[in-house]
Amino acid sequence: MAADPRALACGIAPGMGVADAQALLPDLLVLPADPAGDLAALHRLAEWATRFSPLVAPDPDDGLMLDITGCAHLWAPGDSGEEKLLADALRRLRSHGFDVTGAIAGTIGGAWAAARFSTGGAIIPAGAVSGALAALPVQALRIDAATADGLQRLGLRKIGDLYPMKRAGLAQRFGNALITRLDQALGCAAETLSPLLPPPEHRIGLGFGEPIAAPEQVRRVSEILVERLARELAEHQRGARALKLSAYRIDGVVSTLAIGTARASAEPRHLFHLIAEKLERIDPGPGIEFMSLAAERTEIVTPLQSGMIDPGLIDLDEAAVSAADLAPLMDRLANRLGPERLARPVPVESHVPERAVKLAAPLEDQKKTQWPKLPPRPTRLLPNPEPIEVMAPVPDDPPITFRWRRILHRVTWAEGPERVAPEWWRPASSDANESQETRDYYRVQDESGSRYWLYRAGLYQAEKQPRWFLHGVFA
Amino acid sequence: MPEPDALAANQNRPAEALGIAALRDQVARLERAGTVPGPRGKLHPITLGAPELDRHLPGGGLSRGALHEVAGAGADREQGAAAAGFAALWLARLQDSGPVLWIVRAGSRAAIDLHAHGLHQQRLDPKRLILVAAKRDDEALWAMEEGLKAKSLGAVLGEIETLDLTASRRLQLAAEAGGVTAFVLRRWRVMERATRDAAQPIAAVTRWRIAALPTTQEIGWRVELTRCRGGKPGSWIMERADGSDEFHIQWERGQPERAAPLSGDLAPLLGGRSLAAGARTG
Numbered sequence: 110m111a112a113d114p115r116a117l118a119c120g121i122a123p124g125m126g127v128a129d130a131q132a133l134l135p136d137l138l139v140l141p142a143d144p145a146g147d148l149a150a151l152h153r154l155a156e157w158a159t160r161f162s163p164l165v166a167p168d169p170d171d172g173l174m175l176d177i178t179g180c181a182h183l184w185a186p187g188d189s190g191e192e193k194l195l196a197d198a199l200r201r202l203r204s205h206g207f208d209v210t211g212a213i214a215g216t217i218g219g220a221w222a223a224a225r226f227s228t229g230g231a232i233i234p235a236g237a238v239s240g241a242l243a244a245l246p247v248q249a250l251r252i253d254a255a256t257a258d259g260l261q262r263l264g265l266r267k268i269g270d271l272y273p274m275k276r277a278g279l280a281q282r283f284g285n286a287l288i289t290r291l292d293q294a295l296g297c298a299a300e301t302l303s304p305l306l307p308p309p310e311h312r313i314g315l316g317f318g319e320p321i322a323a324p325e326q327v328r329r330v331s332e333i334l335v336e337r338l339a340r341e342l343a344e345h346q347r348g349a350r351a352l353k354l355s356a357y358r359i360d361g362v363v364s365t366l367a368i369g370t371a372r373a374s375a376e377p378r379h380l381f382h383l384i385a386e387k388l389e390r391i392d393p394g395p396g397i398e399f400m401s402l403a404a405e406r407t408e409i410v411t412p413l414q415s416g417m418i419d420p421g422l423i424d425l426d427e428a429a430v431s432a433a434d435l436a437p438l439m440d441r442l443a444n445r446l447g448p449e450r451l452a453r454p455v456p457v458e459s460h461v462p463e464r465a466v467k468l469a470a471p472l473e474d475q476k477k478t479q480w481p482k483l484p485p486r487p488t489r490l491l492p493n494p495e496p497i498e499v500m501a502p503v504p505d506d507p508p509i510t511f512r513w514r515r516i517l518h519r520v521t522w523a524e525g526p527e528r529v530a531p532e533w534w535r536p537a538s539s540d541a542n543e544s545q546e547t548r549d550y551y552r553v554q555d556e557s558g559s560r561y562w563l564y565r566a567g568l569y570q571a572e573k574q575p576r577w578f579l580h581g582v583f584a
Numbered sequence: 585m586p587e588p589d590a591l592a593a594n595q596n597r598p599a600e601a602l603g604i605a606a607l608r609d610q611v612a613r614l615e616r617a618g619t620v621p622g623p624r625g626k627l628h629p630i631t632l633g634a635p636e637l638d639r640h641l642p643g644g645g646l647s648r649g650a651l652h653e654v655a656g657a658g659a660d661r662e663q664g665a666a667a668a669g670f671a672a673l674w675l676a677r678l679q680d681s682g683p684v685l686w687i688v689r690a691g692s693r694a695a696i697d698l699h700a701h702g703l704h705q706q707r708l709d710p711k712r713l714i715l716v717a718a719k720r721d722d723e724a725l726w727a728m729e730e731g732l733k734a735k736s737l738g739a740v741l742g743e744i745e746t747l748d749l750t751a752s753r754r755l756q757l758a759a760e761a762g763g764v765t766a767f768v769l770r771r772w773r774v775m776e777r778a779t780r781d782a783a784q785p786i787a788a789v790t791r792w793r794i795a796a797l798p799t800t801q802e803i804g805w806r807v808e809l810t811r812c813r814g815g816k817p818g819s820w821i822m823e824r825a826d827g828s829d830e831f832h833i834q835w836e837r838g839q840p841e842r843a844a845p846l847s848g849d850l851a852p853l854l855g856g857r858s859l860a861a862g863a864r865t866g
Contacts, residue, residue, distance in 0.1 A: 435683070438734040442716055442727055450717040452693050454700035454710045466700045468693050471714050478711055480704050485802060485826065488668040488706065490699035516659075521798060558796035558804060559659050559666075581699060582660075584669020584706055584803055 111142070114208070144170075153363075154207075155305045160357045160399045161198055163312055166302040172224070174217060176302050183314070191232055205361045214238055217302065218294030222249035222268070239295050243269025250290045256283050268294070309353070309403035311345070313337045320359050320396025327356070327391055327400075331384050334402035339377035348373030348410035354384060356391045357399040364397075366390045368444060371472050372436040373408035379437045383444050439471045456480050460529045462490060462550075462580060484527055485552060487562045487581030494578035497563065504569050507551040511563065513579045518555035525551035529564070552583065608642075608814075630677050630765070634822070634831040637807070642814040646674060646790060649763040651756040653747075653788040655770035657795035657806075661778040664743065664771040666805055668698065670794045671767050672706035675739050678765055682738035683712040685731040687724045689743040689771055690717040705802075707829075712738070721745050725755070732758035732766055741767040746777070752786035789813045802826040806836065 112121045112130075121130050121137065131137055148169060155167040164176035175198075181190035184197060191213050202209045212223030214233040222242055223231040226249040233241040242249065245268050247260045260283070265271055271279065271291060280288050292298035313334050321327060331354060342349060350373050356364045368383045391397075443451055452468035455478060459465050465483075499508035507523035526549035548564040555561070560583035566576045629645030631638040638645050646652060652674075656667040675684045690696045696717055700710040718724035724742045731740035732755070740759075747768060759766040768788070772778035782793075793808040801823045808819045819837035824830065 434734045434736050438685075438730060438737075439714075441730050446716065446718070446723060446727065449693055452696070452715045452717075454713060454715065456700070456710070462699075462701075466710075468696070468715070480701070480710055483701055483705075486701040486705055487665060487699055488672065488702035489663060489665040489697045490702065491697055492695050522800065554798060556798070557658055558798040559663070560796065581702070582663045582665035584666050584672070584702065 152305065154361075156363050157357065157361055158198070159306065159355070159363075160314070160316075160401065161194060163306070163308040163403065164302055164304045165306070166304050168221070172221070174220070174302050176304070177213070195232065214241070216294055216296045217300045218251060218290060219296070221251055222294060225249060239272070242294060243267060243272065247271070250287070250294055252287055252290055256287055259283060260287075307405075309405045310407050311338060311341050311347070311349075312401055312403040313341065314399060314401040316399045317397070320398045322393040322396045324388070324393075327393060327397065328385065328388060330400050331388060331402070332381055334400060335381040335384060336377050338402050338404060339375050339380060342375040342404060342407065345407075346409060347404075347407040348375040349380060349404040349407050351404070351406040352380065352384065353403045353405050354391065355401045355403070356393065356397045357401075358394045359396045359398050360394055362392075362394060364390075364392045364394070367405075369440075369448065370436070371439040371443065371470075373410045374436070374440075375410060376437075379440070382437070383440055386441070386444055436472060443471075459532065461532060462486070462529070463492070463494075464532075485583065487560075488584045490562075490581040491579070494564070494580040497577050497579045499563075499577040501575075504575055507553055508563070508577065511553075511561075511577065511579070513561070518553075518559075518561070520553045521556055522554040523551050524553075525549065526565075527551075550580070630674060632673060632677065632831075633829070634833050636833040636835065637820060637822070637831075640809070640815065640818050641790070641812065646765075648678075648765045649759050650789040651752060651759050651766045651768065651787065653752075653768050653770065653786060653791040655782060655791075655793055657793050657808075660794065660796060661770070661772050661775065661782075664769055666794045666796045666803075667769050667771075668703070669706045669803060670792065670805065670807065671741055671769055672703045672708040674767070675741060676707035676709070678738040679709055679712045680738070682736045682764075683714055684708070684738050685714050685716065685727075685734075685740045687716045687718050687727045687731075687740070687742040689719075689724065689745070691719050693717050718742070721747075725751055728755055728766060728768075729758050732762045732764045735762050735764065737764050739765045739767065741769055743769045743771045745770070745772055746781060747784075747786050749785055749787060752788060756787045756789070790815075797821065799823055801832075802828075808837075 111123050112125075116130075116134075116137070119134050121133060127139055131139070148167075151167045151169060151171070151173070155165045155173055158165045158173055158175060162175045162177045162180045164178075166174040168174045177191070177194060181194050184190045184193035195211050195213055199209055199211050210224050212220050212227065212231040212233065214220035214223055214231075215235050215238055219233055219238040219242060222245050223233055226245045227241070231241070246266060247268055247270075248257045249268060260266075260271075265274070268291075276288055289298060293300045315330055315334060317330075321330065334354070338349070338352075349370060351367065351369050353365055353367045358364060366384070366387050368380075368387060370380075370383065374380060439451060451471040453471050455467045455469045457465055457467045458481075495513065498512040500510045501508040507525060508520055510517060510519050512518070529548040529550060531546055546567045548566055550562060550564045553561055553563055561579055562581035562583065563577060563579055566578060567573075569575065629641065629643045629647055631645040654667045654671045655661065656664055660666045675686075678684065686698065688696045688698050693715075696715055698715065700713065703713065704710050716727050718727055721744055724744055725747075728740050728742040731737055747770070752768070755766050755768070768786075770778075770782070772781065788811070790809060790813070791811040793806075793810055795806040795808070797804040797806050802825060804823045805821070806819065807822045809815075809817050811817060818835070821834040821836055823832045825832075
């Protein structure tokens with residue numbers, strides 16, 4: 110059982126049984142614990158905290174770990190930056206109704222201990238960790254309750270009491286975990302954060318004195334962020350493949366939007382164009398106080414010089430110079446319609462017609478692709494062959510009439526069959542059962558001159574009615 | 585009537601033709617029939633490689649950097665197979681100047697019914713084909729406009745159901761501005777709408793109707809040019825044998841051009857036709 114400050118004041122203590130607590134205070138409000146909800150909330154809070162540093166790790170049940178290396182100077186120059194950052198973080202969390210304490214230290218263990226067991230927002234300067242921790246109780250070492258009890262029974266109440274003890278003895282008695290925790294807290298053993306989100310390679314942030322909400326303000330800020338990020342990327346000769354724009358709202362919600370590019374780009378106008386198209390997805394809510402733009406995935410770009418042929422794009426010689434505008438086009442199309450709507454056809458060595466073309470990414474290199482010569486193929490191939498009713502005088506012959514989509518077609522000319530054998534090496538479950546049958550394809554022409562691609566599924570069997578399908582329409 | 589081919593006329597009767605050519609130029613500029621010098625300088629018209637048809641078109645071919653409409657007739661109004669084949673012939677001639685963006689009417693990539701092998705057989709190189717699946721007309725029109733801004737594309741084709749004067753004018757202006765040639769391939773889901781829609785005026789430089797005809801060749805179409813800015817409508821029977829690059833074209837309707845008389849090629853052509861007719865009755 111957990112309790113809020115007012116309950117604590119009435120004598121309710123964490124860990125107390127519900128019955129005891131209700132005996133003490135009959136009109137106590139008891140809510141069932143929701144560990145999953147708490148964890149989810151902690152993750153949301155961790156995401157929110159990325160405004161302070163991209164490296165944030167939730168530390169269940171109730172903590173957040175931030176690696177603020179190189180971040181503090183954004184709050185204030187010099188040594189006061191850390192102080193400002195901590196004060197800012199705590200103030201904001203409290204304004205959201207959280208009861209929080211915080212600390213900054215050179216080690217994860219040190220910060221953990223100081224945040225929970227020292228009074229006031231502690232900042233432990235570099236090199237002073239062991240001194241600062243000495244006065245804290247042993248529980249501050251992130252050890253289990255049994256170990257802490259054992260230490261206390263030996264009279265080792267404070268972390269400082271452990272310093273003169275023989276490490277071998279401690280390890281023998283309490284296990285290696287205690288030694289590891291002690292070393293981690295003091296910086297003698299390495300410990301790393303496992304951040305919630307992988308840190309972006311490049312990130313630009315911008316905070317506002319007054320929250321912004323107007324679309325044109327959001328747009329202008331995005332533009333500034335894109336310009337700065339593009340400059341940073343260009344300096345590193347990198348281009349963005351994936352960008353994430355985050356808007357940190359005053360109510361603690363983080364509204365984000367992600368965009369991807371077909372080719373790495375550090376072109377501010379292009380990147381901004383992509384973002385601007387989706388900008389309405391950023392919901393300013395009651396106001397945005399901080400925005401960041403991160404290049405989550407980047408690639409090396411070599412600036413395309415005029416006259417230089419870009420081999421990765423498309424095998425067009427004269428157009429290659431201007432082909433640089435194809436990638437932005439693909440991005441705009443993918444951004445609005447979705448990347449799965451774009452494709453380049455690639456031939457596949459398969460006799461089964463619907464498998465003879467694969468749809469690849471739009472800017473995939475196709476130089477080596479060879480399109481084979483095939484017997485006549487329709488310009489329209491139905492994604493799913495449609496069953497038709499046919500009248501065939503002889504089972505092995507093409508039909509003389511067929512009904513497709515309720516219209517009867519009289520066949521005046523037919524050519525075939527072209528036999529397509531099933532691909533026996535494919536597992537039977539991979540597709541519809543049809544693909545596991547032999548198909549006899551016919552090119553037939555109806556009275557109007559329209560030409561269709563029909564097939565009979567399966568080999569002829571005297572006792573079985575053959576099934577016919579229409580698969581395509583010729584030019 | 586002046587000759588359709590000012591260049592040919594130039595050689596024959598310089599003085600008269602020059603005046604006509606100047607007039608033509610002026611008219612073309614007034615009409616902005618895609619012959620305005622775009623970013624690529626003077627835009628040469630696209631030829632199909634079928635002289636009978638190319639010569640009929642003003643300037644000797646289809647204008648680049650302009651909007652053209654291709655629609656099927658009969659069942660092809662819905663299927664768009666013959667229309668796609670005819671469009672592919674033109675697009676194949678444009679691929680030298682860049683890849684072709686083909687916006688297919690499909691809800692997803694998997695629902696695309698355009699068959700690259702079939703287009704390949706209409707001489708369109710699938711390597712230079714980029715497909716986009718558009719669910720609705722507004723998506724397809726938007727994608728077309730975006731595509732027309734990309735000057736490195738050879739052509740943009742969009743499969744469109746409903747197209748009004750305003751939307752088509754936007755496309756025509758975008759095609760002119762970028763010098764990229766635009767095609768709309770009309771495909772209707774509802775036949776009644778097709779009949780009503782097909783007669784609506786749109787701002788295309790040429791409008792083509794393609795009807796499949798009974799034939800024993802690889803392709804057999806009645807190709808109708810129902811509207812041609814700066815030129816005259818016309819109708820042809822067009823056939824091509826399996827694996828051949830030669831078209832057999834027979835003038836069918838409209839006023840035959842003096843400069844493009846029916847040649848001696850007619851005899852084998854008529855043979856082909858009677859063969860087809862035989863197949864129809866048989």
